[in-house]
Amino acid sequence: MADVSNTSFTKQARSMNNKLVAANTNFGFKLFGQIFRQNSRENIFVSPTSVAIALSMTYNGASGTTQQAMAQTLQLQGMSLNEINQSQLALINILQNPDPKVKLSIANSLWAKKDVIFKPDFLQKSKEFYKAQVTNLDFANPNSPSIINGWVNQNTNGKIPKIIDRINPDDILFLINAIYFKGSWTKEFPKNATQQRPFTLLNGTRKQHPLMSQTGRFGYYENQSFQAISLPYGTRRLSMYVFLPKQNINLQSFYNNLTAENWEQWMNQFVSRQGTIVLPRFKLEYEVTLNQALQALGMGMAFQDRANFSGMTAVPAKINQVKHKTFVEVNEEGTEAAAVTSVGVTATSVQIPQQEPFRMVVDRPFFCAIRDNQTGTILFMGSIVEPK
Structure with missing residues (x-):
């Protein structure tokens, strides 16, 4: 009993x-x-x-x-x-x-x-x-x-x-x-792959900034509005999710669609795919x-x-x-x-075979979140318009 x-x-x-x-x-x-x-x-x-x-x-x-x-x-x-x-x-x-x-x-x-x-x-x-x-x-x-x-x-x-x-x-x-x-990332970015590359700011000007790069299999999702990747830590229970609005998508309209309902739908769309991620170092x-x-x-x-x-x-x-x-x-x-x-x-992440490798170059303003994949808890979230 x-x-x-x-x-x-x-x-x-x-x-x-x-x-x-x-x-x-x-x-x-x-x-x-x-x-x-x-x-x-x-x-x-x-x-x-x-x-x-x-x-x-x-x-x-x-x-x-x-x-x-x-x-x-x-x-x-x-x-x-x-x-x-x-x-x-x-x-x-x-x-x-x-x-x-x-x-x-x-x-x-x-x-x-x-x-x-x-x-x-x-x-x-x-x-x-x-x-x-x-x-x-x-x-x-x-x-x-x-x-x-x-x-x-x-x-x-x-x-x-x-x-x-x-x-x-x-x-x-x-x-x-x-x-x-x-x-620590499940798979670290190789230091010798980091290069100074242009990052486009909100006003359209470009600044040189260290961009890290690696190729492998990642949880990935793409639609008409953005590319998104899951970069796991350690044994993959926690991940950083990076969302890169497409070139023609205004940052404001991306954030207007960033609701709890849409977030849950997006989280279910990630699939394991081969590809390359280029991401700015920032602090x-x-x-x-x-x-x-x-x-x-x-x-x-x-x-x-x-x-x-x-x-x-x-x-x-x-x-x-x-x-x-x-x-x-x-x-x-x-x-x-x-x-x-x-x-x-x-x-007072399910694997889908035979898809072209993706390429995601985060060289303009983006959204990121650190999430516990077991409970779904979002620990941190941010809008990075100028990495420093």
């Missing part, structure tokens, strides 16, 4: 997980769309998973219409709070260090202002479901920002040294998520305040004085700022990436 219930629990956990992954994917593309509208001519690189985890922790303290607005923005309608928390915990556990050749760590922390009383249930859920390190801190102490930034630096392997510049008198809580990823640090994007997605209530975070503390509170920082480096050996999201709360 025990075995049967255990099996049903496993099935239930799996289905909850799928629902959460679908919510995170949907939220991720909507968030990316908002950021792209604001900064379409710049490089963008975000971790929808990091933002979703940090906001899910915060969601545990929301009540009433604030909670409803957050659920709508995070695409969590129809999931109970317990279901969300159990699924986040399952997902964090499944994602940690998934492959001998991939390091993937997810860490959460909660920094509470000393002398402000937080609901024990809220703190307990942060520890239990998000494995969060909960610290009471004297926010008046000038060393407090560097204590928080020290945690961020440590949990991103030094790639993001700082998320907080200062602590304001009204600040009562910081909820922070950090993700660190380092993966970038990205920083964005997400208040505007999250408000546009329906979460405005959480940033207003009438916000209801009574599940967190009896002190009237609202979200002051959602800061997000990322780092990524792609080279011949693989990819290193990190992300940190801080929520500040203030008072």
